[in-house]
Amino acid sequence: MSWRVDWQASVGLLGTGLKYLAVTMFVPLFVAVVYMEDIWVFALSILLVTALGFVLEQVDPDPDIGAREALVFVSLAWLTAAVVGTVPYLLAGFGTSSTLADPVNALFESMSGFTTTGATVMGQISLEQHSHALLIWRQLTQWLGGMGIIVLMIAILPEVAVNGAQLMASEAPGPELQKLTPKIAETARVLWLIYFGFTIAYVVVMYGLHLAGFAPNMNLYNAVAHGFTTLPTGGFSPQAESIAYFSAAVQWAAIPFLVVAGVNFALFWHVLKGEVDVMLENAEFRAYTGAIAVTTALLSLLLVRGAAPPLDIGGVTGGVTENTIRQAAFQIASLLNSTGYATSDFAQWDTHAQVFLLFVMFIGGSAGSTGGGVKVVRWLVVFKTIRRELYTTAHPDVVKPVRLTGSVVDEDAVRGIAAFTLLYILLFGFSAVFISLDTARIGIELTTLEAVSASLATIGNIGPGFGRLGPFGNYVFFSDASKLLMTFLMWVGRLEIVPVLAVFVSALDSD
Amino acid sequence: MRIVIVGAGEVGSTVAASLADGHEVVVIDLDSDRVDTLTYSLDVLAVEGDGSSLGTLREAGIDDADLLIACTDDDETNIVSCGTAKTISDAFTIARVRNTKYLDTWNQSEGALGIDLMVGTNLLAAQSIVRVVGLPGAEDVDRFADGLIQMAEFRITDETSLTGMSVAEADTFDSLTFAAIIRDDEVVIPSGDTCLRDGDDIVMIGSPESISDFAQMIEPNVDGISDVLVVGGNEIGFEIAKLLGEQGIPHRLVEPDPERARSLSETLPKTTVLRNDPTDQEFLRRERIDEVDVAIATLGSDERNLLSALLSKRLGANRSIAVVEDGDYSDLFEAVGVDVAISPREAIAEEITRFTREQHAENVAIIEDDRAEVLEVEVDTDSVLIDRPIRESIKELPDGVVIGAIARDGTYVIPRGDTVIEEDDHIVVFVAEHIVEETLEAI
Numbered sequence A: 001m002s003w004r005v006d007w008q009a010s011v012g013l014l015g016t017g018l019k020y021l022a023v024t025m026f027v028p029l030f031v032a033v034v035y036m037e038d039i040w041v042f043a044l045s046i047l048l049v050t051a052l053g054f055v056l057e058q059v060d061p062d063p064d065i066g067a068r069e070a071l072v073f074v075s076l077a078w079l080t081a082a083v084v085g086t087v088p089y090l091l092a093g094f095g096t097s098s099t100l101a102d103p104v105n106a107l108f109e110s111m112s113g114f115t116t117t118g119a120t121v122m123g124q125i126s127l128e129q130h131s132h133a134l135l136i137w138r139q140l141t142q143w144l145g146g147m148g149i150i151v152l153m154i155a156i157l158p159e160v161a162v163n164g165a166q167l168m169a170s171e172a173p174g175p176e177l178q179k180l181t182p183k184i185a186e187t188a189r190v191l192w193l194i195y196f197g198f199t200i201a202y203v204v205v206m207y208g209l210h211l212a213g214f215a216p217n218m219n220l221y222n223a224v225a226h227g228f229t230t231l232p233t234g235g236f237s238p239q240a241e242s243i244a245y246f247s248a249a250v251q252w253a254a255i256p257f258l259v260v261a262g263v264n265f266a267l268f269w270h271v272l273k274g275e276v277d278v279m280l281e282n283a284e285f286r287a288y289t290g291a292i293a294v295t296t297a298l299l300s301l302l303l304v305r306g307a308a309p310p311l312d313i314g315g316v317t318g319g320v321t322e323n324t325i326r327q328a329a330f331q332i333a334s335l336l337n338s339t340g341y342a343t344s345d346f347a348q349w350d351t352h353a354q355v356f357l358l359f360v361m362f363i364g365g366s367a368g369s370t371g372g373g374v375k376v377v378r379w380l381v382v383f384k385t386i387r388r389e390l391y392t393t394a395h396p397d398v399v400k401p402v403r404l405t406g407s408v409v410d411e412d413a414v415r416g417i418a419a420f421t422l423l424y425i426l427l428f429g430f431s432a433v434f435i436s437l438d439t440a441r442i443g444i445e446l447t448t449l450e451a452v453s454a455s456l457a458t459i460g461n462i463g464p465g466f467g468r469l470g471p472f473g474n475y476v477f478f479s480d481a482s483k484l485l486m487t488f489l490m491w492v493g494r495l496e497i498v499p500v501l502a503v504f505v506s507a508l509d510s511d
Numbered sequence B: 001m002r003i004v005i006v007g008a009g010e011v012g013s014t015v016a017a018s019l020a021d022g023h024e025v026v027v028i029d030l031d032s033d034r035v036d037t038l039t040y041s042l043d044v045l046a047v048e049g050d051g052s053s054l055g056t057l058r059e060a061g062i063d064d065a066d067l068l069i070a071c072t073d074d075d076e077t078n079i080v081s082c083g084t085a086k087t088i089s090d091a092f093t094i095a096r097v098r099n100t101k102y103l104d105t106w107n108q109s110e111g112a113l114g115i116d117l118m119v120g121t122n123l124l125a126a127q128s129i130v131r132v133v134g135l136p137g138a139e140d141v142d143r144f145a146d147g148l149i150q151m152a153e154f155r156i157t158d159e160t161s162l163t164g165m166s167v168a169e170a171d172t173f174d175s176l177t178f179a180a181i182i183r184d185d186e187v188v189i190p191s192g193d194t195c196l197r198d199g200d201d202i203v204m205i206g207s208p209e210s211i212s213d214f215a216q217m218i219e220p221n222v223d224g225i226s227d228v229l230v231v232g233g234n235e236i237g238f239e240i241a242k243l244l245g246e247q248g249i250p251h252r253l254v255e256p257d258p259e260r261a262r263s264l265s266e267t268l269p270k271t272t273v274l275r276n277d278p279t280d281q282e283f284l285r286r287e288r289i290d291e292v293d294v295a296i297a298t299l300g301s302d303e304r305n306l307l308s309a310l311l312s313k314r315l316g317a318n319r320s321i322a323v324v325e326d327g328d329y330s331d332l333f334e335a336v337g338v339d340v341a342i343s344p345r346e347a348i349a350e351e352i353t354r355f356t357r358e359q360h361a362e363n364v365a366i367i368e369d370d371r372a373e374v375l376e377v378e379v380d381t382d383s384v385l386i387d388r389p390i391r392e393s394i395k396e397l398p399d400g401v402v403i404g405a406i407a408r409d410g411t412y413v414i415p416r417g418d419t420v421i422e423e424d425d426h427i428v429v430f431v432a433e434h435i436v437e438e439t440l441e442a443i
Helices: A007-024 A026-035 A039-057 A067-093 A103-114 A132-147 A149-156 A164-171 A184-211 A220-230 A248-261 A265-272 A276-281 A283-304 A322-335 A351-361 A376-394 A411-441 A448-459 A480-494 A498-509 B010-019 B032-041 B054-059 B075-088 B100-108 B121-133 B208-218 B235-247 B258-267 B281-286 B302-314 B327-335 B344-356 B390-396 B433-442
Strands: A402-404 A407-409 B002-006 B024-029 B045-048 B067-070 B092-097 B117-120 B138-144 B149-155 B176-183 B186-188 B201-206 B228-231 B251-254 B272-274 B294-297 B319-323 B340-342 B363-367 B372-378 B401-408 B411-413 B426-432
Touching (some): A007 A026, A007 A039, A007 A132, A026 A039, A039 A132, A067 A103, A067 A132, A067 A149, A067 A498, A149 A164, A149 A184, A164 A498, A164 B032, A184 A220, A248 A322, A283 A376, A322 A351, A351 A448, A376 A402, A376 A411, A411 A448, A411 A480, B002 B075, B010 B024, B024 B032, B032 B045, B054 B075, B067 B075, B092 B344, B117 B121, B121 B235, B121 B319, B121 B340, B121 B344, B138 B340, B149 B401, B149 B426, B176 B208, B176 B372, B176 B426, B201 B208, B201 B372, B201 B426, B294 B302, B302 B319, B327 B340, B344 B363, B372 B433, B426 B433
Parallel strands (some): B002 B067, B024 B045, B251 B272, B319 B340
Antiparallel strands (some): B138 B149, B149 B201, B176 B201, B372 B426
16 A cells, blocks of 8 residues: 655644644743743743744645645644644753753653643652743643644634544544534634633632632632643643642532543533533443443442552541542542542552552543543444344344444444554553563563553553552653653554554655 | 535535535535545535435524535435425525426426426536537537527637637627637636637637627538437437427437337427437448537446447547536546537536525536636626726726626627626626636626
8 A cells, every 4th residue: 555645735734833833832921921930931932933833834835635644744743742842841941950851751741741641750840840831831731732733723724624624533532523513613613612611611610719718729820720731631730749739629629620521522512502412312421421420439439448548648538438439539530531630649549449440541531522542432332342243143143233322333433443442452552561671671670550550541641650650650760762652652542543653654655 | 605415426516515615515415435525525514314304404404504405316305305494494495306397397386396496407418518519619608698698618629720810810700709718727818919729718708690600610611500410318318309309400319228219209209219229330320420410429328428429420420429427527528539528417516606606696607617607797886897998997807807798788788998887787707717706796
């Protein structure tokens, strides 16, 4: 198979994208001006990125994006965004002891941001060590990556809209594209507006709690910073103690937003149009909320039976107390859809509770949400297909389509989903082996849970793992090789593997 | 405008592609593969389902649609889709039908069956073929202003006497405007000293008499049309024979199927119906095809039409016209030696374009795969043209616009630099494709 890809077109459009990415850096620049810190870092970043954008744009000033160019463009756009995202980290870290002054670390952190993973190599997360502006940039990368940088481009750039459907299909999580309106740009705008609306609502609720006296630590800066990372299922926090730094009221109030972040945003559009039924009858929505309910109940049971020791972060659990239920509900809402916030140091829980959380991490958000992982809809199809296989073994003559929310899933789609899920698990397995061998090479022995969670937390865009990689731990001790592999896994995981592999296939094939 | 299109076949997707730019388009089709393809290839919403069911139409948002175009391959589906849509929506409905009997019914009372505009593709195709038959050398002929003005497209070849002449030399008729030259896919607006080359297509606008005199000049050997052979007795062939009969042009029709041939001969009293294999060379020679003025191939499939048209030409027919179902092949047909290829799909596209333009043009003719359009527009008081000599007003129109002819109170007016355009004049303009919207805005 030969791939004929117009690289110039992809690169040219990339230039346009970068110019707009530079515009988003005005947000941290504004914060920098307010706090009078790191102003030159962001001013210089904006100049550099804009200049690079202009240069790339010259490669093909009038790009014509076809199906293959769309795949290449989407993958390259995410890689480039991650690379460009390192500029503020590198500039701010220059000449300091910050771990982000190292390019590999900066790339890891930036990719972890844009892909809404939330794994960190930042040596010390504190507003003493880093500026407010730099930490808000870190939060902002997750917000941009959540609904998708390409979807944002489609929403605002008319020239991208022509082939927007292909671009959006390559970026949007889930097996297929859902168009809500005839114009793809309109669909993109609707999705971003819903996303924006929920973000505003989050900030208002959190700052409201602060003003009402229920959340002493949730000042405006923290409310906005966490607003940037809750809806995109990101998980970064400018506070070293993540959400555990805030009061119980904040934690309870965050749970519904975490749940919402893993729901297909198209369903909210139907709700806004008054079609609440569409949401309630949606098979994936039911499965997703059902899974949250069941796993929360099970985890509560484990915690009630004393699966967690008394902890500095997370407090005393055991018995039916408010704290026990809250810890169970928050951890599930945060880990099931790949957000990665924590209110308890679950890396110190008993092994059986950790294995249970590992299982929960496999589920992922819904298609069309901002969540990572395999996605609920794929698991539904996989299970229904397996059930059909078993059934047809007993009744060889039966003809039985796979159904979802009443409509038949195309057999090609079934095959595609099965192949994706298998590929995902293979990639996860091989990477776990590589990470564990490579880390042993530099003289550090990982536990099984650590090795497995390092791989899963990055490919699933979750963030925290277990052991040293726990919610209050750090990925900084890995070798550069492992960090680069994990950076690759985050990239592949966010774009759901295929677009990225397409780039490599086309790169190998082009002469 | 929000436009719902039922049927994503060739007609449907062509129409969707041309409308997707300026409108919100929703396309309905039964075939999930087509729906998939369309989702990615065009900026439209593609819905899988049956366009004649209320549920699917609702899903496509018919409630607040402005226009419904039903153009599946099935007449009944198209008619029912329009009728169904009318039950819950005020959208203007357009149905494409092949069978002329439905068109007859609809003509009895416009708006019948819930259809605001019925477009009979077979009839339209037959009409454009017969127009071309009547004008030797022409590739495309359209009538404007109730027949007062004609547009015709001719090909300049080495055999025609015009090659090498300048436009000023060739343009010897008073009421004739040399509107444009299509050269190597480019639209060229000619000036007096532009030279005509082999392979040019020229677009002429003028009175029917001057157009036909011009045709005479290009093809001096042809002296009227006295012998037409229609190869194929399908619906289009039938319509062609009927129209030729009405105009008194002598013609014969070949149909291989005995029963069909019989029924054709019963319904077409003025037609000589021959029953034989239309690709049998012996038979064609026997019928003296070498003396035929025009042979028209309409056998139902592009392959057979191409074969038949090339065969007629080879055996000595003066001119061959082929029906081409897949509009994309028009150029190919003409490149390999068919004189004129006419697509029924283009006919419906013209009709639909006419109705979807924001500012209604009275008539539209699409030139060479939509590289340009010839439009008939009634001038109103908002126009930049009104009450001014053309010499002045033309400066405010974009390059690529030519005012070809004016019809005023049923008389033909020759547009010259000092002609003043008045209210209610019908003007026929040639407009390059990329400036159509801009031009319509101004005039």
